[in-house]
Amino acid sequence: MTVEDRIKELRDKLNHHNYMYYVLDKPEISDYEYDMMMRELIELEEKYPQFKTPDSPTQRVGGEPLKEFEPFTHVVPMQSLANAFSEGELRDFDRRVKASVGDVEYVVELKIDGLSVELIYENGFFTVGSTRGDGIIGENVTNNLKTIRSIPLRLKDDLNLIVRGEVFMPKASFEKLNEERELNGESFFANPRNAAAGSLRQLNPKITAKRDLDIFVFNLQRIDGIKLQTHAEALEFLKYQGFKVSPHIKVCKNIDEVIEDINYIRDIRDSLPYETDGAVVKVNDLSKREILGSTAKDPRWAIAFKYPAERQKT
Ligand SMILES: NC(=O)c1cc2c(N)ncc(C(N)=O)c2s1
Numbered sequence: 074m075t076v077e078d079r080i081k082e083l084r085d086k087l088n089h090h091n092y093m094y095y096v097l098d099k100p101e102i103s104d105y106e107y108d109m110m111m112r113e114l115i116e117l118e119e120k121y122p123q124f125k126t127p128d129s130p131t132q133r134v135g136g137e138p139l140k141e142f143e144p145f146t147h148v149v150p151m152q153s154l155a156n157a158f159s160e161g162e163l164r165d166f167d168r169r170v171k172a173s174v175g176d177v178e179y180v181v182e183l184k185i186d187g188l189s190v191e192l193i194y195e196n197g198f199f200t201v202g203s204t205r206g207d208g209i210i211g212e213n214v215t216n217n218l219k220t221i222r223s224i225p226l227r228l229k230d231d232l233n234l235i236v237r238g239e240v241f242m243p244k245a246s247f248e249k250l251n252e253e254r255e256l257n258g259e260s261f262f263a264n265p266r267n268a269a270a271g272s273l274r275q276l277n278p279k280i281t282a283k284r285d286l287d288i289f290v291f292n293l294q295r296i297d298g299i300k301l302q303t304h305a306e307a308l309e310f311l312k313y314q315g316f317k318v319s320p321h322i323k324v325c326k327n328i329d330e331v332i333e334d335i336n337y338i339r340d341i342r343d344s345l346p347y348e349t350d351g352a353v354v355k356v357n358d359l360s361k362r363e364i365l366g367s368t369a370k371d372p373r374w375a376i377a378f379k380y381p382a383e384r385q386k387t
Pocket residue numbers: 152153154182183184185186187189239291319353
């Protein structure tokens with residue numbers, strides 16, 4: 074085996090084990106075995122830098138601290154969502170949708186309480202990641218996003234695509250971080266969303282890397298050369314490409330099933346290991362979404378349902 078072959082073998086094995094551990098939560102080897110392979114890869118890439126590639130797991134915590142973040146104009150505007158606070162408002166939403174495009178299937182997902190990011194992939198490689206900002210222009214936080222192990226540095230296929238996801242800090246990591254900050258006499262983060270935002274918008278990627286951030290990808294914003302019919306199909310496709318996709322995805326035949334699932338989420342969400350701030354209801358058929366379009370601010374094909382406890386949240 075040549076040095077180049079060994080470097081490729083280590084890179085592929087480490088990326089596979091990274092996927093199993095951080096995306097599927099199904100580790101196959103011990104941390105020790107992982108660390109030994111990583112140490113060998115770091116040594117070989119030091120000696121033979123010509124064989125280093127952008128998707129090497131050694132490239133996750135790279136980059137020097139920045140003076141400031143570059144602004145980044147989103148390829149696809151990152152819209153906000155209109156809110157519904159009651160069953161009646163959900164039914165009003167359903168009536169408006171059906172008046173425009175007839176009967177539809179909906180998809181219900183958790184609304185993750187973190188910060189939205191756009192991830193751009195070119196020929197399968199992760200190239201640019203940015204925060205939502207005002208929906209049009211955000212901040213380029215690519216190096217910080219690379220430290221999040223559940224973000225693939227390379228897709229299964231060499232595709233050009235753009236996804237949107239929510240970066241969050243698990244509740245347990247938030248508690249641990251605030252304990253550490255108390256010991257160091259630093260100020261608390263008020264909630265996991267602020268902790269995630271503060272950690273992702275750190276100018277030094279090495280600090281971001283220590284903050285145990287995670288992501289759920291929830292929308293395929295754009296893809297070259299592939300036509301998908303439904304949102305549920307798009308999420309399955311993103312899972313296949315290596316993304317960590319929202320775990321609770323329910324396809325509903327009608328608004329009654331949506332309301333049933335929203336009540337189920339209400340009963341289980343406090344037991345989840347991450348904060349949520351409601352549920353998102355979206356039209357499943359992508360061509361019907363096109364017909365429905367958007368207002369100046371929000372898509373007409375989606376709505377966020379907010380549980381009563383959420384009213385206090387900003
Ligand atoms: N502002 C938005 O469009 C969204 C925001 C969020 C969020 N914070 N979490 C999950 C979803 C989802 N599953 O669609 C969405 S959609």
